[in-house]
Amino acid sequence: MNDTAQILDGHRISGGGSARVHIDGKPFLNFGGCNYLALTDRPELRAAARDALEKGYLFSRYLHPAYGGMDEPFDKVEAEAARFFGTESAIYLPSGYHIGFAALAALRPEFDALVLDQQAHWCLEHAAILSGLPLHRFDHCDAVSLERVLGGLPPGQRPLIATDGAFATSGRLPPLDEYVELAKQFNGQVVVDESHATGVVGATGRGAAQHFKLGERIHVGSTLSKGLCAQGATFAGNAEMIKRARQTQAIRGSSPGSPISAEVATAAMKLVREHPELCARVRQNARYLRSRLQALGLDITETPAAIVSFTRGSFADLRALQSKLFDAGMYVLHSNYIAAGPSGTIRMTVFADHSQEDLDLAILHIGSWTAARANEQRLTRSA
Numbered sequence: 001m002n003d004t005a006q007i008l009d010g011h012r013i014s015g016g017g018s019a020r021v022h023i024d025g026k027p028f029l030n031f032g033g034c035n036y037l038a039l040t041d042r043p044e045l046r047a048a049a050r051d052a053l054e055k056g057y058l059f060s061r062y063l064h065p066a067y068g069g070m071d072e073p074f075d076k077v078e079a080e081a082a083r084f085f086g087t088e089s090a091i092y093l094p095s096g097y098h099i100g101f102a103a104l105a106a107l108r109p110e111f112d113a114l115v116l117d118q119q120a121h122w123c124l125e126h127a128a129i130l131s132g133l134p135l136h137r138f139d140h141c142d143a144v145s146l147e148r149v150l151g152g153l154p155p156g157q158r159p160l161i162a163t164d165g166a167f168a169t170s171g172r173l174p175p176l177d178e179y180v181e182l183a184k185q186f187n188g189q190v191v192v193d194e195s196h197a198t199g200v201v202g203a204t205g206r207g208a209a210q211h212f213k214l215g216e217r218i219h220v221g222s223t224l225s226k227g228l229c230a231q232g233a234t235f236a237g238n239a240e241m242i243k244r245a246r247q248t249q250a251i252r253g254s255s256p257g258s259p260i261s262a263e264v265a266t267a268a269m270k271l272v273r274e275h276p277e278l279c280a281r282v283r284q285n286a287r288y289l290r291s292r293l294q295a296l297g298l299d300i301t302e303t304p305a306a307i308v309s310f311t312r313g314s315f316a317d318l319r320a321l322q323s324k325l326f327d328a329g330m331y332v333l334h335s336n337y338i339a340a341g342p343s344g345t346i347r348m349t350v351f352a353d354h355s356q357e358d359l360d361l362a363i364l365h366i367g368s369w370t371a372a373r374a375n376e377q378r379l380t381r382s383a
Contacts, residue, residue: 011023011024012024012025013331015030016030016032016033016035016040017033017035017038017039017040017229018030018035018038018040018041018351018353019038019351019353019354019355019358021033021331023331026329027329028326028329028330028331029329029330029331029358029361029362030330030331030349030351031330031331031332031333031348031349031350031362032331032332032333032347032349033349034168034196034225034226034227034349035225035226035227035229035351036199036200036226036227036282036306036349036350036351036352037199037200037227037228037229037272037278037279037282037351037352038229038282038351038352038353039228039229039230039268039271039272039278040229042229042271044267044268044270044271045229045230045264045267045268045271047267048263048264048266048267049260049263049264051263052073052259052260052263052264053260057071057073057259057260057263058259059258059259059260060255060257060258060259071259071262073259073260073262073263073266074092074256074257074259074262076262076263076266077092077232077234077262077263077265077266077269078090078091078092078234080265080266080269080270080273081234081236081265081269082236083269083273084206084236084269084272084273085206085220085222085234085236086206087236087237087238088237088238088239089236089237089238089239089241089242090234090235090236090237090242091234091235091242091245091246091251092232092233092234092256092257092262092265093221093232093233093234093235093251093256093257094232094233094254094255094256094257094258095223095232095233095257096123096193096195096221096222096223096224096225096232096233097122097123097126098123098233098250098251098254099123099124099127099193099195099221099222099223099233099235100123100124100125100126100127100128100162100193100221101127101248101250101251102221102235102245102248102251103124103127103162103191103219103221103235103245104127104128104131104160104248105244105245105247105248105251106219106235106237106241106242106244106245107160107189107191107219107241108244109244110158110160110189111133111158111159111160111188111189112133112134112156112157112158112159113133113134113135113136113153113157113158113159113160114128114131114133114134114135114136114159114160114162115136115137115138115146115149115150115159115160115161115162115188116128116135116136116137116138116161116162116163117137117138117140117141117162117163117164117174118137118138118139118140119140119164119167119338119339120162120163120164120193121164121168121193121195121338122338123193124162124163124164124191124193127250128162134157136149136152136153136159137149140167140339141167141172141173141174141175143175143178143179143182146161146178146179146182147182150182150185150186150188151186153186158186158187158188158189159183159186159188159189160188160189160190160191161179161182161183161188161189161190161191162190162191162192162193163176163179163190163191163192163193164192164193164194164195164196165192165193165194165195165196165197165198165201165207165208165209165220165222166194166196166197166200166201166207166208166303166305166307167196167338167339168195168196168307168337168338169307169309169335169337169338169339169340169345169347170301170303170307170309170339170345171196171301171303171305171306171307171308171309172301172303172305173197173201173208173211173303173304173305174208176190176192176208176209176211176212176214176218177212177213177214180212180214180217180218183217184217189217189219190217190218190219191218191219191220191221192207192208192209192218192219192220192221193220193221193222194206194207194208194209194220194221194222195221195222195223195226195233196226196227196305196307197211197222197227197305198222198223198224198226198227198228199226199227199228199272199278199279199282200227200279200282200283200286200304200305200306201283201304201305202279203276203279204272204273204276204279205227205272205273205276205278205279206220207220207222211304219235219236219237219241220235220236221233221234221235221236222234224265224268224269227272227282227306228265228268228269228272229268230261230264230265230268230269231257231258231261231264231265232257232258232261232262232265278352281352282306282350282351282352283304283306285306285350285351285352285354285359286304286305286306286307286308286350288356288359289308289348289350289359289362289363290302290308292359292360292363293308293310293363293366296363296366296367296370297370298310298312298366298370299311299312306349306350306351307347307348307349307350308347308348308350309335309345309346309347309348310345310346311340311341311343311344311345311346312370312373313343313373314343315342315343315344317343317373318334318343318344318345318346319334319344320369321334321346321366321369322334322346324365324369325362325365325366328361328365330361330362330365332346332347332348332362333346333347333348333349334346334347335347348362
């Protein structure tokens with residue numbers, strides 16, 4: 001169980017996806033979750049859902065395309081995903097957990113072994129394990145380690161390098177430009193799960209690949225439930241790749257998802273594509289919070305993602321900080337997710353609709369906590 005849930009034992013949480021959430025009916029300033037652009041209440045998305053209902057679309061897709069199913073909402077969302085990511089084609093997936101399966105199927109003729117960041121998301125890890133192909137891991141965000149692993153592959157074995165675009169716990173971006181150069185050197189490919197980068201990282205929110213100005217050697221998948229506040233996921237590529245992705249057993253054997261969700265996802269991607277200032281707004285908020293907390297002496301990863309996280313002291317210390325913020329009307333995660341470590345980490349989500357006053361309130365309370373801890377440590381040393 002995620003240890004964060006313990007602070008909510010006996011409490012009821014509702015809302016979310018933006019800077020405000022309700023707990024037991026009371027408003028809280030929210031720094032938890034992943035809907036970075038805070039699109040949940042945008043009229044464009046709600047109108048798309050209403051229109052889908054009024055058109056009589058089913059709540060789930062009736063027939064898989066492999067058996068002749070044709071649904072306009074799915075055609076639309078895949079066309080919009082291709083436009084959003086600047087590719088020839090795309091496939092809409094019912095869940096971000098399918099990204100790894102879609103990527104491996106799409107690129108299967110082009111690699112012989114899998115090489116994963118040791119902290120890659122489970123959707124990549126599990127797809128890699130189930131593939132039965134040779135699997136290797138390299139140190140987190142470490143191009144030197146990656147080169148060493150690639151150099152140890154059998155001669156002629158082509159690697160598929162897999163990584164997150166922005167890591168969920170820290171927001172850290174891998175050095176994708178270095179990975180692409182290594183992939184060229186070793187006749188390999190790079191696939192990126194852009195789930196926590198989409199909508200935030202890159203000039204128009206395409207993710208880490210756009211941030212590093214990379215092109216055809218990068219293949220991307222992204223869940224839509226993070227920055228875009230929609231449901232489902234996409235994998236983008238050329239037409240032949242997407243055709244192969246559609247044939248993988250994991251995708252053919254699962255429900256393609258909801259036409260209503262597909263309509264909302266189309267509206268979300270179109271909105272972000274046409275309004276890149278939404279992406280700039282959340283990055284500005286994240287820079288502000290990050291810089292102020294760094295000024296307090298907290299060790300925080302420098303990243304364009306909308307995640308601000310830090311670890312200081314023990315598990316009990318961080319739980320005490322979470323409780324302090326909760327008592328002050330702020331919902332903040334003490335996370336034990338991937339790579340959080342034994343103490344966990346305070347993971348703060350920055351939303352596009354956070355005001356500077358919201359951020360300053362969090363900074364004030366975290367600052368008083370860091371000052372109190374520093375004073376306790378001085379007293380302990382002098383005792």
